[in-house]
Amino acid sequence: MSQLALWRSGSARVLPGFGLSMGISVLFISLVLLLPITGLFGQLAGLSLAEYWAIITEGRVVASYMVTIGAAAVAALVNAVFGLLLAWVLVRYEFPGKRLLDALMDLPFALPTAVAGITLATLYAGNGWMGSLLEPLGFQVAYTWVGIALAMAFTSIPFVVRTVQPVLEDLPAEVDEAAMSLGATDGVAFRRVIMPHLWPALVTGTGLAFVRSLGEFGAIIFIAGNMPYETEITALMIFVKLQEYDYAGASAIASVVLFVSLALLLAINIWQGRFVRRLHGGTG
Amino acid sequence: MSIRLQNISKHFANTQALEPINLDIHEGELVGLLGPSGSGKTTLLRIIAGLESADRSPQPGKILFGDRDVTNVHVRDRRIGFVFQHYALFRHMSVYDNVAFGLTVMPKKRRPSNGEIRARVFRLLEMVQLQHLANRLPAQLSGGQQQRVSLARALAVEPDVLLLDEPFGALDAKVRQDLRRWLRRLHEELNFTSVFVTHDQEEALELSDRVVVMSNGRIEQIDTPETLYRSPKNRFVFEFLGDVNHLEGKVHQGVLTCGDAHLTVDLPDGDEELLLRPHEVRLAQQPSAESHLPVTVTAISPVGAEVRVELEADWLAKPWLATVRHADFEQLEMRRGQRLFVHPRQWHRFPATESKVTEQSRAA
Numbered sequence: 001m002s003q004l005a006l007w008r009s010g011s012a013r014v015l016p017g018f019g020l021s022m023g024i025s026v027l028f029i030s031l032v033l034l035l036p037i038t039g040l041f042g043q044l045a046g047l048s049l050a051e052y053w054a055i056i057t058e059g060r061v062v063a064s065y066m067v068t069i070g071a072a073a074v075a076a077l078v079n080a081v082f083g084l085l086l087a088w089v090l091v092r093y094e095f096p097g098k099r100l101l102d103a104l105m106d107l108p109f110a111l112p113t114a115v116a117g118i119t120l121a122t123l124y125a126g127n128g129w130m131g132s133l134l135e136p137l138g139f140q141v142a143y144t145w146v147g148i149a150l151a152m153a154f155t156s157i158p159f160v161v162r163t164v165q166p167v168l169e170d171l172p173a174e175v176d177e178a179a180m181s182l183g184a185t186d187g188v189a190f191r192r193v194i195m196p197h198l199w200p201a202l203v204t205g206t207g208l209a210f211v212r213s214l215g216e217f218g219a220i221i222f223i224a225g226n227m228p229y230e231t232e233i234t235a236l237m238i239f240v241k242l243q244e245y246d247y248a249g250a251s252a253i254a255s256v257v258l259f260v261s262l263a264l265l266l267a268i269n270i271w272q273g274r275f276v277r278r279l280h281g282g283t284g
Numbered sequence: 285m286s287i288r289l290q291n292i293s294k295h296f297a298n299t300q301a302l303e304p305i306n307l308d309i310h311e312g313e314l315v316g317l318l319g320p321s322g323s324g325k326t327t328l329l330r331i332i333a334g335l336e337s338a339d340r341s342p343q344p345g346k347i348l349f350g351d352r353d354v355t356n357v358h359v360r361d362r363r364i365g366f367v368f369q370h371y372a373l374f375r376h377m378s379v380y381d382n383v384a385f386g387l388t389v390m391p392k393k394r395r396p397s398n399g400e401i402r403a404r405v406f407r408l409l410e411m412v413q414l415q416h417l418a419n420r421l422p423a424q425l426s427g428g429q430q431q432r433v434s435l436a437r438a439l440a441v442e443p444d445v446l447l448l449d450e451p452f453g454a455l456d457a458k459v460r461q462d463l464r465r466w467l468r469r470l471h472e473e474l475n476f477t478s479v480f481v482t483h484d485q486e487e488a489l490e491l492s493d494r495v496v497v498m499s500n501g502r503i504e505q506i507d508t509p510e511t512l513y514r515s516p517k518n519r520f521v522f523e524f525l526g527d528v529n530h531l532e533g534k535v536h537q538g539v540l541t542c543g544d545a546h547l548t549v550d551l552p553d554g555d556e557e558l559l560l561r562p563h564e565v566r567l568a569q570q571p572s573a574e575s576h577l578p579v580t581v582t583a584i585s586p587v588g589a590e591v592r593v594e595l596e597a598d599w600l601a602k603p604w605l606a607t608v609r610h611a612d613f614e615q616l617e618m619r620r621g622q623r624l625f626v627h628p629r630q631w632h633r634f635p636a637t638e639s640k641v642t643e644q645s646r647a648a
Contacts, residue, residue: 177368181365182360182385183389
């Protein structure tokens with residue numbers, strides 16, 4: 001009862017504007033996020049469970065899951081390593097051009113993904129700058145899953161850098177110094193003192209990069225070659241279904257991507273929440 | 285272990301952080317590096333620790349721990365304990381793991397057995413009175429407790445020297461006082477050589493065997509706290525060690541005049557600046573033949589062993605501060621707005637040209 005009274009009386013809240021800002025937020029979320037998702041499920045309603053299952057387990061589609069997940073995993077792992085390195089360099093050292101490098105980190109976000117895809121495809125094709133160097137060595141990037149992973153890595157690297165960077169900035173250099181003054185070697189200091197702080201952010205960033213890669217389309221299709229069972233990604237399968245006016249089929253595959261992404265994001269959030277609570281002394 | 289610094293200097297880009305410095309710290313001594321911010325005291329401490337390297341040119345300096353030349357020895361091999369102002373504890377490790385860290389990262393050959401580590405860590409935690417918090421995380425401790433953990437962690441590896449960078453700077457006054465006393469006791473008990481940095485003159489004077497006063501990358505004076513306070517070598521040291529009142533004026537035929545104030549002094553003619561500590565200011569109802577320094581009481585703070593009184597006058601550029609015994613305070617029936625006369629008990633002067641200090645006392 002008293003809670004209800006508190007809820008009702010506007011004067012109980014010191015910070016003004018709750019009703020208005022919350023209302024607009026909910027409206028916006030509804031329009032931009034919930035409505036399209038509802039539409040997706042609306043499309044699915046036309047399918048029986050058996051039909052749904054048949055669509056999402058069709059051989060070509062399953063092959064596309066493998067390609068997508070495999071390439072995304074490789075891209076995420078590569079990004080975990082290089083993203084950590086980049087964040088480290090950007091936070092811990094002073095060098096000319098640091099601000100520029102820092103700004104460049106956001107380029108994959110700013111650049112239209114199709115532009116990135118075409119650029120990568122041109123570079124790594126047999127007659128491109130990089131392709132002409134790599135192909136004589138028997139290493140083909142364009143039109144293989146390596147190209148897909150490369151495009152995924154390109155578009156998702158900011159996730160790792162931008163999640164690790166603030167955490168690293170928050171970790172005072174004094175902590176490294178303390179470890180070293182106690183006799184720790186560089187390796188031990190990194191493993192036992194720095195990594196425990198970084199790896200929640202690193203896992204989150206890598207997870208976000210992975211989820212982003214699962215849904216990436218524009219950057220990949222130009223470099224992938226799109227051979228059925230070989231280099232077709234799941235997003236392309238959705239596109240193909242749409243071009244065949246098979247909206248229900250497209251929605252079915254899209255829902256799989258959506259569920260996997262949502263489940264991953266949820267898992268990352270819950271896990272990170274636990275870790276942060278522990279670090280800040282929430283639980284004894 | 286004694287510490288000897290020879291010709292240590294340091295540049296950052298184009299600014300000279302330390303002018304060539306020589307310093308000897310004896311075995312078992314507790315030495316305070318005292319100075320305002322930017323005086324180079326922290327840089328000097330970090331150079332001793334090996335966290336910063338001294339200049340190699342024009343002349344390479346030398347750092348000796350006892351007979352051991354550690355000039356080019358990495359911080360991890362110098363056998364120092366370092367305590368940071370903001371504790372720098374490992375936040376993801378329990379108090380126990382923090383203290384044990386230095387022991388567990390030792391190379392296998394030198395590393396004590398697990399049982400021994402445990403015993404040693406608990407002995408240290410007992411010493412810092414935190415054994416009951418061994419399983420807590422640093423975030424669950426108060427600032428003072430965290431700094432004690434940090435001290436135990438530094439002592440766990442049995443360092444040759446203990447270095448503390450503003451160890452109590454981030455703590456509130458009461459805790460600071462307790463920790464100071466406690467560190468002093470610990471030092472007497474274990475008798476390690478230690479150097480600490482502070483900008484708090486009271487802390488330096490209370491804690492140190494000897495104080496090194498620094499400014500602008502130079503050592504101004506090295507002395508015991510008593511000597512330092514009684515006979516400061518120069519004006520900087522005098523001003524840095526306590527509150528100072530300034531009296532500026534012209535001396536003519538043995539009388540210093542400043543506006544409508546005048547004071548008989550035994551000095552040659554010319555511009556003069558005299559300095560007085562607050563306790564050297566005596567207040568009275570009437571002027572005397574030698575001293576006519578009229579002032580107005582503007583603020584009174586009767587807290588503590590003495591009453592602190594703020595004085596203003598037309599002839600003063602900055603208000604003066606005087607400390608008065610409670611008995612005198614009551615006898616003069618002091619109140620705000622009252623007009624009184626100052627009779628200096630003693631004054632100091634540090635002429636800019638000569639480094640000689642002149643003092644003149646007069647019967648109070």
